[in-house]
Amino acid sequence: MLFFSVYSVCSVVSFFKQMSDKQHYQQKFERIAKQTLFPVLEEETQSFVREQACYYRFTLQELRQITEYANDLKMWGGEQIEQLWPSFSRNSQDPRQQKKLLMKHIGQEWQRQRQRPNRYPARKEHRQLPVKVEVSVAKKEQLGLGYCPVASPKTRCCNLLTLDAVDNCGYGCSYCSIQSFFTGNEVAFDSHFGEKLKQIPIDPERIYHIGTGQSSDSLMWGNSNRVLDDILEFAGDHPNVILELKTKSANISHLLKSELPPNLICSWSLNPQTIIDNEEHGSASLQKRLDAARQLAAKGCVVGFHFHPMIHYQQWREGYAEIFQKIQQDFSPQQVAMISLGTLTFIKPVIKKIRQQGFSSQILKMPMVEADGKLSYPDEIKLEMFSHAWQSFSSEWQEQVFFYLCMENQRLWKPVFGYEYASNDAFEQAMKSSYMQKIDITTKERTTKSTK
Numbered sequence: 001m002l003f004f005s006v007y008s009v010c011s012v013v014s015f016f017k018q019m020s021d022k023q024h025y026q027q028k029f030e031r032i033a034k035q036t037l038f039p040v041l042e043e044e045t046q047s048f049v050r051e052q053a054c055y056y057r058f059t060l061q062e063l064r065q066i067t068e069y070a071n072d073l074k075m076w077g078g079e080q081i082e083q084l085w086p087s088f089s090r091n092s093q094d095p096r097q098q099k100k101l102l103m104k105h106i107g108q109e110w111q112r113q114r115q116r117p118n119r120y121p122a123r124k125e126h127r128q129l130p131v132k133v134e135v136s137v138a139k140k141e142q143l144g145l146g147y148c149p150v151a152s153p154k155t156r157c158c159n160l161l162t163l164d165a166v167d168n169c170g171y172g173c174s175y176c177s178i179q180s181f182f183t184g185n186e187v188a189f190d191s192h193f194g195e196k197l198k199q200i201p202i203d204p205e206r207i208y209h210i211g212t213g214q215s216s217d218s219l220m221w222g223n224s225n226r227v228l229d230d231i232l233e234f235a236g237d238h239p240n241v242i243l244e245l246k247t248k249s250a251n252i253s254h255l256l257k258s259e260l261p262p263n264l265i266c267s268w269s270l271n272p273q274t275i276i277d278n279e280e281h282g283s284a285s286l287q288k289r290l291d292a293a294r295q296l297a298a299k300g301c302v303v304g305f306h307f308h309p310m311i312h313y314q315q316w317r318e319g320y321a322e323i324f325q326k327i328q329q330d331f332s333p334q335q336v337a338m339i340s341l342g343t344l345t346f347i348k349p350v351i352k353k354i355r356q357q358g359f360s361s362q363i364l365k366m367p368m369v370e371a372d373g374k375l376s377y378p379d380e381i382k383l384e385m386f387s388h389a390w391q392s393f394s395s396e397w398q399e400q401v402f403f404y405l406c407m408e409n410q411r412l413w414k415p416v417f418g419y420e421y422a423s424n425d426a427f428e429q430a431m432k433s434s435y436m437q438k439i440d441i442t443t444k445e446r447t448t449k450s451t452k
Contacts, residue, residue: 022054029053032060037067040358045070048082056099065103069110071355076113076365084109118313118362120278133170137189137225140167143196149214150177150345154372156410156421159428160209165193165227166216171248172281174361175309175344178215179353187216194230202238207432213246217283219266220249228254236261242435246306248280250288252296260301262443265337265435267304268293272319275311279363286323290330297335300446302438308342308406310385312366312377317388324392333400337438338431339393341386341416342406345376372409379412386416402434 029050033039038046049070053063070081086105144164151157167188169178190196202208212218212231223229235243244265255266268289271279276286284292293303305327310320327336344366354364368375376382390403404427405412413420421427 025054025057029058029063032063033067035060036064037071037355037358038063040356041067041070042074045074045081048085052085056095056102058099062099062103066106068355069106071358072110072364073113075355075358075361077360077362078113078116079109081106114365115367116365118311118365120274120313120362122274132185133168134186135189135224136186137191139192140188140190143190143193143200144215145200145210148211149181150407152372152374152407154409155407156405156413156427157407157424158209158404158431159424160211162214163210163212164215165190165212165218165231166221169216170220171217171283172359173248173283174279174281174354174357174359174363175311175346175350177347177350179350181215187221189221189225189227191225194226194233197230197234198237200234202241204238204240206240207436208238208241209244209428209432209435210241211244211246213244213267213269217247217249218245219247219251219255222251223254228258232258232261232264235264239263242432242439244304248283248289250284250292252292255296255301256299260296260299262300262302262446263439265302265304265439266293266296267306267338269306269308270323271307271309271311272316272323274313274315274319279311279361290326294330297331300442302335302337302435302442303331304336304338304340306338306340306342306406307389308340309344310341310389311344311363312381312385313362316385320385320389321392324389328394328397333397334438334441336397336401337435338402338404339389339397340404340406341389342408343377343382343385345371345374345407347374351375382408382412383415386412390416402431404431 033050033053038049041049049063049066052058053066056062058066066081073079073081073084084106086102144162144167146162148157148160148162151159168182168186169176170187219228221227231243231245235241239261240263242263242265243261244267246267246269248269252266270286270289273286276283293305297303307320307323310316313319327339344363346368351364354361367378367381369378371377377385386405386408390398393401393403403417405416410420421430
């Protein structure tokens with residue numbers, strides 16, 4: 001009788017201890033969950049993860065990993081984490097041992113999903129989604145003239161100067177690095193932008209290459225706050241400045257009715273329509289981008305095309321080949337200054353931002369490896385894609401248009417193009433020289449037309 005009483009007391013104590021431990025972890029869970037992607041998960045997945053966490057007592061790092069797996073699987077649109085969860089019997093072995101097996105199993109399943117080729121759903125028509133931003137105009141302390149913000153000493157770089165004409169972009173491209181530079185959806189214009197441009201010390205004996213597409217899209221805003229008028233005036237005042245407007249827009253109405261200085265280059269970032277539909281939300285369709293480029297080229301403006309990022313998906317070869325063929329059909333090499341090639345390259349803050357947004361995207365469903373301090377495709381995928389692009393253009397285009405790899409290691413240049421540059425300075429000088437030749441031809445053609 002005494003033994004039974006002692007056993008009963010011990011059972012009661014054990015029961016209350018388990019209840020106390022469970023309550024204590026539940027409180028801990030609510031605290032640490034805020035430091036993970038748990039808040040962006042769907043309600044059903046949150047309930048599932050909470051239940052599993054309370055049983056296995058996930059640490060912060062384990063919960064962070066589980067919620068990343070759950071979020072990625074949801075974004076990719078395949079099997080969800082609930083479907084991949086192993087059916088362990090909770091009474092069969094030590095929960096701590098189960099947890100080790102569980103983390104390994106989920107990690108392997110996530111990796112298996114990640115290695116599958118991206119498959120995008122076909123859409124009958126392109127929908128250009130409305131842009132939801134808050135626009136403000138204020139005086140900035142500085143102009144925002146500097147070097148390319150994603151340049152790295154480990155990659156071959158053209159030493160591009162960047163001009164922050166507008167802060168933040170209104171497009172929702174899933175992979176964009178701009179989202180790591182700014183917070184929120186506020187787009188800012190500098191009320192004194194034109195005045196500051198006039199104060200830039202420009203050496204007339206030096207050739208400059210300045211781009212405005214690094215902090216925002218160069219054309220989607222049109223001439224809002226006189227930004228295009230100021231840029232055109234600046235380019236006109238300094239013929240030794242190669243001014244490049246980079247865009248995914250078709251908003252060229254102001255440029256069509258303006259007098260364009262010959263040292264202005266308008267370039268378009270291009271991808272197959274499948275990628276535009278699924279990863280470049282809000283931007284103009286491929287056809288509208290090409291139509292806009294064709295109209296400006298007909299006006300005498302030098303144009304260019306950036307295949308950056310090239311994205312590896314199930315039908316990437318056919319998708320890009322179609323664009324390469326169309327460019328050669330619709331443009332002459334004399335009209336085109338450059339064709340750049342590059343792939344997806346991520347820094348960890350951008351990956352974190354993509355996951356926090358939580359929208360449907362396959363952009364992180366890729367074989368990521370360490371690449372010069374960042375995360376990108378393995379070299380074999382890059383070489384296959386870049387070589388396919390280069391070999392798709394005729395010898396006339398290869399000889400007359402400046403092709404280059406953007407933000408890629410110099411070891412990739414020779415296997416793709418058959419040549420390489422010894423340094424960033426050599427790359428920069430070759431680029432500027434090629435661009436200025438196209439600009440000089442354009443200037444002569446305009447002079448000839450005006451004298452007739």
